[in-house]
Amino acid sequence: MDGGSNSQDVVLSHEKAPLLSSTKVDTATDRSIQATQPSAEPVIRTYLWRWIVLIIYSVVSISVNLVWISSAPIADIMTCYYDVSVFWVNGLSEVYMLMYLIALFPIVWLLDKYGLRLTMILGAGFNAAGAALKVAGTGSNYFWITMFGQTLAGLSDVFIWTAGPLLSEVWFPSRERATATAIGTAISVQSGVLLGLGLTPFIVHSDLSLQFAVCGNTTIPPFANPGETKEWSDFIFSRLLYFNIGVAALSLLAFIFTLIAFHNAPPTPPSISRKLESEHKQSTGFQQFKEFLITTLGAFKNVHFVLYMIVASIILAMACTMESVINEIVHPFFPDYDEQIGYLGITAQATSIVAMFAAGIVLDWTKAFYAMNLFVCVLSVVCVVAWAVLILFQTNFYLLYIPAVLLGLSMASFLAVAYEYAIEMTYPLPEGTSAGLINAGSQLFSIVIITIMSYFNSVHMESVGLWFIVGITALGCLITIFVKPKLRRVNIEKKQ
CATH class of the missing domain: 1.20.1250.20 (MFS general substrate transporter like domains)
Structure with missing residues (x-):
C-alpha cells in the first residue's frame, strides 16, 4: 500500500481527473484542515494511475532507443546494402547526439511551460514519424530517407529524455521517485538498447561469404555475378523491411497510448516539495521564459x-x-x-x-x-x-x-x-x-x-x-x- 499504514487504495471522483488514488495525509496538515474545513480533501495524494503513466513513458522510451541503436549491430550489412561509407552508418546513431545538443534548451523550456503531456505527445509523435520514414527508406537507393527518419526520431529522444525526471517528481511521492526515475530513464533505455542489439542481427542477417563477394572487395570487380548480387540485395531488403515495420508498429502503438492515456499531472501533488514548486510557478508568457533563462544560467x-x-x-x-x-x-x-x-x-x-x-x-x-x-x-x-x-x-x-x-x-x-x-x-x-x-x-x-x-x-x-x-x-x-x-x-x- 502507498502512504504507510493509514493509507488505503480507493476510487475517487475528481472534477479534473477521476483517477485511482492512494491517499496520503500529512498528520499535522490534516488536523489543521479539519479544524477549519471538516470535509476538505487531503492536499497530498498519490494516484495508482502513476504506474500507467510510467509504463507508457517506458514503452515510448524503449521504442525510441530501439530506433536509435538498430543500425549499430549490422553496420557492415548497412554499408554494403546502401553502398555508403561507415561514416554515414555511424551517423545514424550520432545524429541523436547532435539533435540533443541543438534542440535541448527549446524543448526544456517547452516542458517547463506546457508540462508532460504535450512534450510526450510530440516526442512519441516524432518517433513514430521517424520509424515510418525508415520503412519508406528500406530500399537500397533511399538511404537519405532513412537518415531523415532517423533525424526525426533523434529529435524525439530530446523530448523523452528530458521528461523522465519531471514525471517522477509530478506523479510519485518522495519514497518512490528514485525507483520511478530508474525505471523510466534508465531501465527503459537499456531495454530498448538490449532489444536493438539482440533483435536486429537476429532478423537482419546475411550470408557472409556472399556479402563479401558483393561488397567486400573495392579494388577489383566483385566476385558475385549480377544474379547473386540481386539475390542478396532482395534478401536483405525483405529482412530489413520486416524489422522496420515491426519497429514502426511499436512506435505507433506507443504514440496512440500516449494520446489516449497519458495525463499531464495528477489532480493533487504527491509530495510537499512538488506542491511548493507548483505554487511557486505563477508567471506566464515572456516573464516565464525570462525566468526560465535566468534559472537555467x-x-x-x-x-x-x-x-x-x-x-x-x-x-x-x-x-x-x-x-x-x-x-x-x-x-x-x-x-x-x-x-x-x-x-x-x-x-x-x-x-x-x-x-x-x-x-x-x-x-x-x-x-x-x-x-x-x-x-x-x-x-x-x-x-x-x-x-x-x-x-x-x-x-x-x-x-x-x-x-x-x-x-x-x-x-x-x-x-x-x-x-x-x-x-x-x-x-x-x-x-x-x-x-x-x-x-x-x-x-x-x-x-x-x-x-x-x-x-x-x-x-x-x-x-x-x-x-x-x-x-x-x-x-x-x-x-x-x-x-x-x-x-x-x-x-x-x-x-x-
Whole structure:
C-alpha cells in the first residue's frame, strides 16, 4: 500500500481527473484542515494511475532507443546494402547526439511551460514519424530517407529524455521517485538498447561469404555475378523491411497510448516539495521564459552541480561508448570472437537492467546519494582497469564477462542515481533543466570520446585507446569525491 499504514487504495471522483488514488495525509496538515474545513480533501495524494503513466513513458522510451541503436549491430550489412561509407552508418546513431545538443534548451523550456503531456505527445509523435520514414527508406537507393527518419526520431529522444525526471517528481511521492526515475530513464533505455542489439542481427542477417563477394572487395570487380548480387540485395531488403515495420508498429502503438492515456499531472501533488514548486510557478508568457533563462544560467553558479555535470557526462559518455564501439575495442585483440563479442555486450546490458532497478529502490530507502555515487564510480574504475588488462594480455576471452557484467552493473547504477542527485542539488530548478544539462554534456562527451577511440583504432593504437578509457573514467571518479552538496528536496520533505 502507498502512504504507510493509514493509507488505503480507493476510487475517487475528481472534477479534473477521476483517477485511482492512494491517499496520503500529512498528520499535522490534516488536523489543521479539519479544524477549519471538516470535509476538505487531503492536499497530498498519490494516484495508482502513476504506474500507467510510467509504463507508457517506458514503452515510448524503449521504442525510441530501439530506433536509435538498430543500425549499430549490422553496420557492415548497412554499408554494403546502401553502398555508403561507415561514416554515414555511424551517423545514424550520432545524429541523436547532435539533435540533443541543438534542440535541448527549446524543448526544456517547452516542458517547463506546457508540462508532460504535450512534450510526450510530440516526442512519441516524432518517433513514430521517424520509424515510418525508415520503412519508406528500406530500399537500397533511399538511404537519405532513412537518415531523415532517423533525424526525426533523434529529435524525439530530446523530448523523452528530458521528461523522465519531471514525471517522477509530478506523479510519485518522495519514497518512490528514485525507483520511478530508474525505471523510466534508465531501465527503459537499456531495454530498448538490449532489444536493438539482440533483435536486429537476429532478423537482419546475411550470408557472409556472399556479402563479401558483393561488397567486400573495392579494388577489383566483385566476385558475385549480377544474379547473386540481386539475390542478396532482395534478401536483405525483405529482412530489413520486416524489422522496420515491426519497429514502426511499436512506435505507433506507443504514440496512440500516449494520446489516449497519458495525463499531464495528477489532480493533487504527491509530495510537499512538488506542491511548493507548483505554487511557486505563477508567471506566464515572456516573464516565464525570462525566468526560465535566468534559472537555467543560475545552475552554472552551483559549483557542486557543475562538477557533477562533468562527472555524469564522463560516466554516461563512457557507457554510451562501450555500447557503440565494443566491437572496435575488443575485436583487434580477439579477431575470432565476433559473435561472442555481441553476446558480451548483450549480457552486460541485461545485467545492467537489474542493477538500475535495485539502485533505485536502495536510493529511495536510504537517500544515500553521495555514498552510492562514490561507490559506483570507484567500481567503474576497477572494472575498466580489469577490462583493459584482460584484453591487452589476451587471456581467456570468456574472462571478459566478469568485468563487462560488473561494469554494466556499476555504470547502470550510476545512471539510476545521476538524475535524482542532480535534482537534489538544483531544486527548485525545473527537473527537465538539470537532467537536460547532464544529457547534453554526456552527448558532447560521447561524440568526443567515440571520435578519439575511432582515431586510435584507425592508426592501430588500440592499447592507447584502452588506457584512455581508464584515465578518463578515473578522472570522473576523482572529481566526484568533491561533490557533496545539500539534499535540498529531501530536506524540505523532512521539515514537513
